[in-house]
Amino acid sequence: MRIFLTIIVFVLKAVSLCAGYLDTSDSHFLRKDLQKDFGMVDDGGARDQTKKLQRAIDRISESGGGRLYLPKGTYSFANVFLKSNVHLRIAADTVIRPYWPEGGRTVVFHLDSREGKRPGPMSARINIENVSIRGVGGSFIIDYSNRPYDKEEGIRAIVCRKVKNFMISDVLIKDSWTRFAAIVFAPDMVAVADEDSIYKPTDGLVRNCSATDSNSENGLVQMHAGERIHFEGLAAVGGGVTLRLETSAGGHRGGIYDITAKDIYCEDGMSAVLLGPHTAQNGVVEIDGVLAKGCAFAVQMGAGFVKRELQRDPSYKPGVFSVGTVVRNIHAEYGENAPLPIKHLGLVRTECLGDYRLDKRDRSTRHVRGPSVGIVFDGTRDSWTPAIETISCEGFEYARNIVVEKEIQRVRLEKLLEGYPLLDELRQAESPRLKPKAPPLPQKF
Template sequence: MRTILWIIAVLACTSASQAEYVETMQENGKQWNLQKDFGLVDNNAKSNQSELLQKAIDDVSAKGGGRLIMPKGTYKFAGVFLNSNVHLLIEKDTVIKPYWPKGTKAGIFTLSTKSMDKGHIENVSIRGMGGSFIVDYSDRERDPNEGCRAINCRQVKNFLLSDILIKDSWTKYCSVNFTPSKADDAREWEVFRPTDGLVKNLKSTDSSSGYGLLQMHAGDTIHFENLWTSGGGVCFRLETGGGGENGGIDNITAKNIYCENGLSAVLMGPHKSQNGMVVIDGVTANSCATGVTMGPGFVEKRNLDNPNYKPGRFADGSTVKNVHVIFGTNAPISLKGIGNVPKEYLDDLRWGKTGNNRLRGPSMYVVKDLTGDSWTPVIKNVTSEGFKYNDGIVVGKKEPRANYREILKGYPVLGEIPENHRSVSSSEQVSGKAMDTKKKSEKKKKK
C-alpha cells in the first residue's frame, strides 16, 4: 500500500513539474513598432492612449499575429485587452501609468476576451525587452474605495508574463491577478481560467499588506519563477476563495519566491475552493511577519446555504520546500493581531505606512500552519535566522482579536496610531473607552 501511495505522489509531482508555456513568438517573424506604425506618442503620460494601443493589438491579431514593440517612453493606458497571437514587447525602463480617474477602480492589461462569454485568447505574451519595464502608480494616495490591477489574466491559454516591475503605493488589490469566468456553464468551456502559462521575473514595491504582488483565484498548469516583493503585502498569494464556484487552481509550480518587509512570502488559503496540486521550491522571507502562512479551508457565512460549497483544500502532496526566513523588525503587524507580539518587542513597535491598520514591528513566525484538519500541507527543509520565539513550523488556530489599547497601554506607539485607524474590535466592547464611545453614539441616535 505504501508503495502505491509513493508512486501516486511521484506521479503527481512529475505532472506538476510539467507546467510550461510553449513559445510561439517567431524570432524572425512579423513585427510592428507602436510609434512608427501606429502613432503612439511618448508624451510623459499626459494623455490616455489606450484606444490607440487596443487598435494596434487588434490589427496585429487580425493579420495573424506577431511582435508589437513599444519603444522606451512614458505612457498612460487602461482597459487594454490582449488578443490572440500578439506578443507585446515593452522596452526596458519604459514607464506605464494607469489611466485612473479619482473615485474609480482601474486595470491596465487584461489577458482574456473582451466579452465575459464563452471563448478565449491564446499564444500571447507581455514581456520586457532587454530588461524590466515599469508599471508605476507610486504617486497615488491610497483610497479604500479605489484600486488598480496592473494585469488580470482570465480566459487565456498559452501565455507568458515576464520582466515587469510594479511600483505601488499601498493601494487596494494585488498587482497581478488570476481569475476565472463567473458564467454558470464556464466549467464546460475549453478555457474558463488562465491555462498553460509561465510567469517570471516579476517585482513589486510597497504593495498593501492586505494584498501583494500576485493573487491566484484560478489557474491551471502555470509555472512561476523569480517573484520578488518589498514593502507590505504577500509575494505569492494562493488565496482561492474569490473565484466563486469556478475558482480553484491545479498543477501550479513555483520557484524562487522572495519577500522583504512584507506580510508573508507565500500564503496558501483554499477558502471554499477544491484545489489541485501545488509545488513551491525556494522561499526566502526577510523581516516579514511570517515566512510562509498556511490557511484553513472554510465556507463564508454568506455561502453556508449553497450546497455547492464545502471547506476548501489543496491536493494531498502539495508542497512548500527549501524555506529560509530571516528575523527583522520592519514587518507589518495588524492591530487585531498585536497579541502575538512578545512583550519584549512592544517598545520597538511604530506606526508604519502599510495600506491598512498595521504597525511595523518584529517578524513573528517562520512558518504558520493554521490548516487544522481541512488539508495537509507538506513543508520541508525550513531554516531560519535570528528567531527567539516561534521558530520552525508553528501549528495552531487563528488567534482571536486582541485589545490593542490594553496591550499597548503605556507604550509610545499607542499615541502614534491615527484616530481614524483606531477601530474597535468585538473584544474591546467591554473596555471603558469602547463602552464610552458606544454610549455616545447611542445618545446621538436618540437625539
C-alpha cells in the same frame, strides 16, 4: 522495477506541471513597431494612447498574429485587451503610467476576451490563446506610485481570466499602497458554452516580476483560479505578499490546480507566500525556494471555511489544498520593519510589543510595523494538511519554526497593549480596532 517506475512517474509529473506554457511567438512572422507603424509617441505619459495600442493589437490578431514592439519611453494607457497570437514586447526601462481618472478603478492589461457587458447566463465569452507580455533586455515598469490609497479607487496592473497558453515576464510594478494585488488570476463567471472553452487562466508562465510598496493586504500576485501555471523569480519589497494563493473569489469556479513556483522573495512585507483555500477545493501546489527578509513570516497558511451567507448551501464545503501540496527550502531573516495585522499581535512575544507602531500609510489602522514574528504561520486549523520541508533562519532570538494559530488564546486589545506606546497611537488615530473583539494572547515560546 518499482523504483524505476516511481522515478519515471515523478519526472513526467514535474514536466507536466512546469511546462504549461509553449512559446509560439516565433511561429508568427509579422513584426511591427508601435511607434513607427502605429503612431505611439514617447511623450512622457502626457496623453492617453490606449486607442493606438488597442488598434495595433486588433490588427495584428486579425492578420494571424505576430509581435508588437514598444520602444523605450514613457507612455500612458490602460484597459488594453490582448488578443490571440499577439506577443507584446516592451523595451527595458520603459515606463507605463496608467491612464487612471480620479475616483475610478482600472486595469492596465487584460489577458481576457474583450466584452463590454457580460452576456446572458447560457452564453460564453471566447477565450484568447497564445499571448505574452514581456520586457526585452530587462524589466519594463508600470508605475502608479504617485497615487495614494483611496478606498473608492483601485488598480490592477494585469488581470488574467479567459486565457490559455500565456506568459508574463520581466515587469516591475511600482505601487503606493493602492487597493488590489498587481497581477490577478480570476475565473470567468459566465457559463462555458462548450468543452473546448475555458473559464480560468490555463497553461501559463510568470517569471521575473516584482512589485514595490504594495498594500499589506495585497501584494504582487493574487490567485483565485488557474491551472498548470508556473511562477519563477518573483519579488515584493515594502509590503504585502509576493505570491498569494488565496482562492477567495469565484465560488465553485474558483480554485487552482497544478501550480508550481520557484525562488519567491519578499522584503519588509507580510510574507513571501500565503496559501488560503477559503471554499475552493484546490489541487496540488509545489513551491521550492522561499526567501523572506524582514517579513512578518516567510510563509502563511490559512484555513478552509465557508462564509456565513453560504452555509445553507450544502454544495459549499471548507476549502483545501490537495495532498502533495508542499513548500520547501524556506529561509527567513529577522528584521524590524515587518507589517502585521493588528489582529495578529497576539502572536508577538510580550517583551517585543513595545517595538511595534502604526503603519502610517494604512489609513484603516489595520496594520502595525515592527519585528519579524516567525518563519511559518500555520492557521490551517487542521482543515488541510500542508507539507513544509527544510526550514532555516538567521537573526531571530526566539523564533519557532512553525507558529500554530489554534494554540493561542484571546484577550482584549486594550489589555494586550496596556502600557505600550502603540495603544496611545491607536487611541489618537481613533482606531476601530479598539473594541471588545480582541486579538489572541501573546504566544509563549
